Amino acid sequence: MSNAPEPPPPGKPPRPDKAIDARRRAAAGKVTAVEKAVKSLGRTGAPITRAGVAQLAGVSRSFTYENDKARAMITDAQTRTQARVTDRVETMTAQQ
Helix, strand or coil, rough: CCCCCCCCCCCCCCHHHHHHHHHHHHHHHHHHHHHHHHHHHHCCCCCHHHHHHHHHHHHHHHHHHHHHHHHHHHHHHHHHHHHHHHHHHHHHHHCC
């Protein structure tokens, strides 16, 4: 039994499976780059912004909005960073 896709019915254009697979691989690579950028910014204590992550990862800002995984990673990191800042401010205020 072959894993080759069936030819399309007459009158329908073939699906560009190779192109679709290539696009998925490219997106996965970009998501990995975004993940590394978020971790890097988190380690340095730099603000985690979409523009900063996009620049460090070598992706477009629109990718950081349009890709669900990238968007979630950045939003989660921003939430964690904001929570740490809030905790520091509350600790400093309580110490005064």
